[in-house]
Amino acid sequence: MILGHIGVRKGSKGVPRKNFRSLLGRPLLDWSLDILLAHPRIDAVVVSTDDQEMYDHAIAKGTLPIGLRPDHLATDRAAKWPVWQHAHEASAELLGEAQTAFVDLDVTCPLREPADVDRALDLFFAEHPDMVMSCTEAxxxxxxxxxxxxxxxxxxxxxxxxxxxxxxxxxxxVYEHVGGVYVVSPSYLRTATSLYDGRVIPYIMPPERSLDIDSEFDWTVVEALLKHRQSS
Incomplete structure (x- = not known):
């Protein structure tokens, strides 16, 4: 059982409401969520959010009904790790089946492709690290x-x-850590306290698929690259 995960908060300081903002006619959320929902190796998908509109949208598309994220995990200071742990635990209660991998995609990295998920999973099951983290050469x-x-x-x-x-x-x-794809061992996710407690290895993505949207400038660049991809 491989669980796919998306984490999206309501707030955003750099680009207001960016996680549900339309990017070429689709919410930014869907550029990542649709990859997980359509991927043949992902058995179930969960979206962790404090936003009712995004939660309802995700449920309508077929994600697990875990409810809204607890308030203490919805602040701009909430770390990624406890959000993952909560989503993993809440999903396990619904699925009733042992998970073999937890796959997270950041919505702010919409240029990644389904093949990146495959390659990261292949690396995880071949090398058996605690986590595979997408990176690009700095x-x-x-x-x-x-x-x-x-x-x-x-x-x-x-x-x-x-x-x-x-x-x-x-x-x-040296590498830049990018939000393209993470593959995490469920046992590591249950017992570790942060991303780097165990053996974390890189999955290297090319720079043209590794941009994170943190500002309006980033949004403009990513939008242009997606338009170019669609016209090629």
Whole structure:
């Protein structure tokens, strides 16, 4: 039993009401939810939300009826991990069947494709980590071209190496964590207290599918990329 999960809050500071805002004629929520509902390897889907309109919308499309998210998990300071734990536990009570994987898609990453879910699942079942987390190679590197000010305001490389780095290719590889797809072991989800307690390995996505919508600028870029994809 593989459970698919979507977490969507009512509030959003960067882009007001973004999770249910129309993106090319579909709510942003549906760009992720429809992938899970149509995916042949996902057995059931749950949407965790504090928003009645989004909850009713998801239930009408066939998600599990777990009710609205508890208030303490609906603030802008609520972490992802306890939200996942609550949804996992509430769904387990309805399903009555042991889960083999918990798959989460962030609604803010609508450029991912169904094949990304497949590849992340394949990696999870081949490597047996506690969690597979989607990443992309970072455009900026703290060993080379990310800088931070000291107490005087002077800039320095964020993570200097003893011999320095004069070319990006010399710097250690670092990844950006993106919300494309997470695959989590149910036993790890029940017992750990945060994402990084156990063995978390990356599923690498290309940059053109790894943009997260956190601002109006991001929305404009993602919308343009989706239009281009649809016209290709």
């Amino acid at each position: 455009r900026k590197n703290p060993y080379f071209n990310l800088v931070e000010p000291d107490e005087t305001g002077a800039l320095h490389v964020s993570k200097p190496l003893p011999d320095g780095v004069v070319a990006r290719q010399q710097a250690p590889i």
